[in-house]
Amino acid sequence: MANSHKNFTEKTAGEIAGIVGGEIVGDASLIIKGITNIENPLPGHITFAQDEKGFKELESSDIACLIVPKQISQSSKVLIQVPHPKQAWAKLLREIFPARKFVPGISERAVVASSAKIGANVTIEAFVSVGENSEIGDGSVIRSGSVIDENVRIGANCVIHPNVTIYRGSELGAQVIIHAGSVIGADGFGYVATPAGQEKLPQIGSVVIEDDVEIGACCTVDRAALGSTRICKGVKIDNLVQIAHNVTVGPHTVISAQTGISGSCKIGAHVTMGGSVGVGDHVEIGDWAMIGAGAGFPSNKKVPGKQIYFGQPARPYAEMRKQFGAQLRAAETLDDVRALKKKVAELEKKLSS
Incomplete structure (x- = not known):
């Protein structure tokens, strides 16, 4: 993220401190030429240090200015002290x-059904289809090639x-972001085994996505068999995540890429769920649990909250440490x-000679 961004205008360290609500330690008139990341600290640029360890690594670099935690106050760099550097x-x-x-x-x-209700200041780009009786709320943006099926509600x-693609009957709250290629409300994976083969179980439920949810690219959230698949307020979902029928994801949960929830x-x-986590059907995971990348939970398991889990099958971190040891x-x-055994064999050879 080394900056030669066209939109960046040089600012003083003091001006940046004003933007982030921080306190300057050093020369407030220092000119900041651009922003950069912690892996590429450039002269005249600014970045942030999340903690003491990160600060020490940057202290000897060519970086001009650092956004740092309040407890850091001594440096050869100009500092901007804030409570939470990454937020700043x-x-x-x-x-x-x-x-x-x-x-x-x-x-x-675009093709918009005559019965669809379109709010004020809505943007609908080329090759969008909006189905019968669907509603799109004020200020929303539907970008090119998207399909909004019938009876969809978008806040x-x-x-x-x-x-x-947003299938029929799906409901989205306000400030929802869905990235390219994702599919909301496709049929859940439900079949009944019969002597003649697999018979499809109708999926007649819906998907409800609450306010302030962001869903990454190429994700799928399936409709419920009955009732709703629900993504609660503030959830953030990475790319390539599969969420199956009748799942509920609680408020402010974070799900990383390639995770599958049955x-x-x-x-x-x-x-917090790391990448490539696998969750069997009818699993309950408690609040504030942290799931390590690649962890797997078998079906029908109740997982207590406020613990860290790793492994396959996933177990609490303390147990996994004992097992690894x-x-x-x-x-x-x-x-x-x-x-x-080698020494015994050598002794036996000597004794027999």
Whole structure:
């Protein structure tokens, strides 16, 4: 993220401190030429240090200015002290590089059903289809190639990126963002085994996505068999995530890429899930749980909250540490046994000669 961004205008360290609400330590008149990341600290630029360790790594670099925690006050660099450096950094980026503004209006190349209700200042780009009796709230943006099926409700100030499909009866709250290629409300994976083969179980429920949810590219959120699949307020979902029928994801949970959540799971509030987590059906995960990358939960498991889980099958971190330690000791013991067997063989050879 080394900056030669066209939108960046040189600012003083004092001006940046004003933007992020921080306190200057050093020369407030220092000119900041650009922003950069912590891996590429450039002269005349600014970045942030999340903690003491990160600060020490940057202290010897060519960086001109650092956004740091309040407890850091001594440096050869100009410092901007804030309570939460990463939050301040995000605020600075939003100020310098504001979100794209869309021009309201409906493209002549869009197809909008006559019964659809379109709010004020809505943007509907080319090759969008909006089905019968659907509603799009004020200020929302539907980008090119997206399909909004019949009886869909989209709240105010949502952004639906290109080539998203939202199936019939799905409901989105306000400030929802869905990135390119995602599919909301496709049939859940439900079949009944019969002597003649698999018979489809009708999926007649819906999907409800509450306010302030962001869903990454190429994700799928399936409709419920009955009732609703629900993504609660403030949830953030990475790319390539599959959420099956009748799942509930609690408020402010974060789900990383390539995670798969099977049917009828209940994921609590403020849960953090690493990449490639696998969750069997009817699993319940408690609030504030942290799930390590690649962890796997078998079906029908109740997982207490406020713990860290790793492994397959996933277990609390303390248990996994014991297991890894035991495995390491077992490997060392095996090496010892092999060495002893070799010595015994040598002794037997000597005794027999």
